[in-house]
Amino acid sequence: MIDTLLAVQAENPAQSAWAVAARTAAPDGSDLAALLESGEVIRTHVLRPTWHYVARNDIDWLLALTGPRVAKVTATQLHGDLELTVPDLDRLTTALLDTLTTTPDRTRDELATAVRDRVPALAERVTGRLMMLVLAHLELDRLVCSGRSRDGDHTYALYRDRVGSREDPAAFDRDEALARLARRYFTGHGPATVKDLAYWATLTVTDVRRGLAAVGDELESFEHDGRTFWHAPGDAPTGPGRPDGHLLQLLDEIYRGYQDSRWVLDAEGAVPRAREATIGIALVDGQLVAGMKRTVTPSSVRFDLTPHRPLSAAERQALTDAAARYGDFLGRPAVLTGTG
Numbered sequence: 001m002i003d004t005l006l007a008v009q010a011e012n013p014a015q016s017a018w019a020v021a022a023r024t025a026a027p028d029g030s031d032l033a034a035l036l037e038s039g040e041v042i043r044t045h046v047l048r049p050t051w052h053y054v055a056r057n058d059i060d061w062l063l064a065l066t067g068p069r070v071a072k073v074t075a076t077q078l079h080g081d082l083e084l085t086v087p088d089l090d091r092l093t094t095a096l097l098d099t100l101t102t103t104p105d106r107t108r109d110e111l112a113t114a115v116r117d118r119v120p121a122l123a124e125r126v127t128g129r130l131m132m133l134v135l136a137h138l139e140l141d142r143l144v145c146s147g148r149s150r151d152g153d154h155t156y157a158l159y160r161d162r163v164g165s166r167e168d169p170a171a172f173d174r175d176e177a178l179a180r181l182a183r184r185y186f187t188g189h190g191p192a193t194v195k196d197l198a199y200w201a202t203l204t205v206t207d208v209r210r211g212l213a214a215v216g217d218e219l220e221s222f223e224h225d226g227r228t229f230w231h232a233p234g235d236a237p238t239g240p241g242r243p244d245g246h247l248l249q250l251l252d253e254i255y256r257g258y259q260d261s262r263w264v265l266d267a268e269g270a271v272p273r274a275r276e277a278t279i280g281i282a283l284v285d286g287q288l289v290a291g292m293k294r295t296v297t298p299s300s301v302r303f304d305l306t307p308h309r310p311l312s313a314a315e316r317q318a319l320t321d322a323a324a325r326y327g328d329f330l331g332r333p334a335v336l337t338g339t340g
Contacts, residue, residue: 002041005188006181007052007062009256010043013154015249015294018329020053022246027329036149039162043146043154045136048202049073060142060167065177067140070202074137082130088122092134095119097143097158104157105147108135111156142166178203178211186212186219189253190231195260227261245318246283247292247303247326250276254283270308278306282322284315290338301327305338316340 001023002008010016021027032053035041042059046052049070054062078084084092095118096111106114112131116123135156138144147157159166185197197208212219212230221230248254255262263271265288278291282305291306303323311319316339327334 002035002053002055003058005253005257006058006184007047007054008253009251010051010053011251012249013043014296016051016053016251018326019248019252021329022248022325027325029329033149036146042163045139046070047200049136049140056163059145059163061172061177061180063140063142064167064169064172065174065181066201066203067142071137071140074133074140078130078133078137082125082133084125084130089134089137091119092122092126093138093143096134096138100144100156100158104161105150105155107150107153107155108132111135175210175214178207179214180211182208182211183215183218186230187232189257190219191222191229191261191264192231192258193227193229193260196258199259200257229261243284243314243318244286245315245320245322247294247319247322248281248283250279250281252281254286255281266308268309272308282319284311284318289315290319296330296332299332300335301330301332302335302337305336307338307340311339 001020008016008019010019017029017032018027020032021029024031032041036043040056041053042056043051043053044059046054046059046063047066047070078089079086092115095115098118099111099114100106108128108131112126112128115131116126119126135144139159142159142163144156145159145162147155147162149155181201182197185200186192189196189200194205194208194212197203198205201208216230218233219230220233221228223229246254250256255265258264263273265283265286267287271288276291278293280292280294280303281288282290282292288308289311290308293304295302295304303326305319319339320336323334323336
């Protein structure tokens with residue numbers, strides 16, 4: 001599934017694990033955990049910049065293409081907001097890479113302690129935010145990435161140890177990478193627009209159009225509401241069927257994977273166009289029908305819905321089924337409220 005979507009946003013490991021599992025025939029959390037443990041899937045900062053799951057086979061070319069532009073965001077925060085000089089950042093980088101060379105799979109807190117010991121002149125400035133930004137900057141530069149999980153905690157390791165050698169800059173074909181990106185995004189996320197991909201990958205519209213021009217004959221498109229939507233070849237499913245419900249985090253690719261055409265999910269215009277009031281979403285047949293809050297306890301998982309409009313009996317049943325699937329995945333009985 002990660003191969004199909006190319007990258008899956010992954011800030012919250014628990015909820016993003018469901019984002020992956022929900023797109024499989026037999027949801028099993030151990031599948032993703034095994035891929036992360038082996039390094040076949042990497043959880044790292046890429047795109048926009050934020051955490052994503054990316055297949056090891058894709059991470060190098062994707063970062064080579066998008067990393068330089070995205071890294072300007074972290075560089076501005078490091079040098080502007082935190083007032084780090086270039087020599088300061090170099091010293092922190094050396095300390096982090098030396099630590100991970102000798103002791104890989106370190107948590108962020110452990111790395112912070114090591115950096116304070118190795119660079120005492122900067123010790124008082126080594127805060128949680130600084131470590132987050134420095135590590136993200138090094139991830140974008142293909143020096144650091146996710147290590148093996150330890151007691152459920154995210155760790156870091158050297159990029160070369162988990163992924164391999166970085167692609168030789170002289171051999172990197174940017175036009176080929178732009179074409180590959182367009183093909184993969186519109187195949188996995190389509191129907192979508194050029195502006196959607198520009199947002200998703202933090203590239204210019206000009207770059208996206210350049211990639212699309214190279215692979216446009218491999219895709220299909222249609223016009224809607226003044227936009228051109230690109231997608232994989234083949235007809236969309238047609239005909240009535242049983243409503244299909246999903247309970248997802250707001251950061252799921254079905255919502256965050258788009259910007260220009262995000263509100264295709266709300267054909268009726270029922271969802272307020274303001275800052276999201278909840279951190280979860282409920283969908284039926286690809287349409288946003290409610291906001292959702294998930295609460296996990298040792299004995300159950302509870303889903304509290306805030307509907308955007310009255311729900312039909314079929315929609316309520318679809319969401320009840322979705323809650324049960326989510327509960328089965330977590331190994332807890334599910335409770336759903338707010339369906340009316």
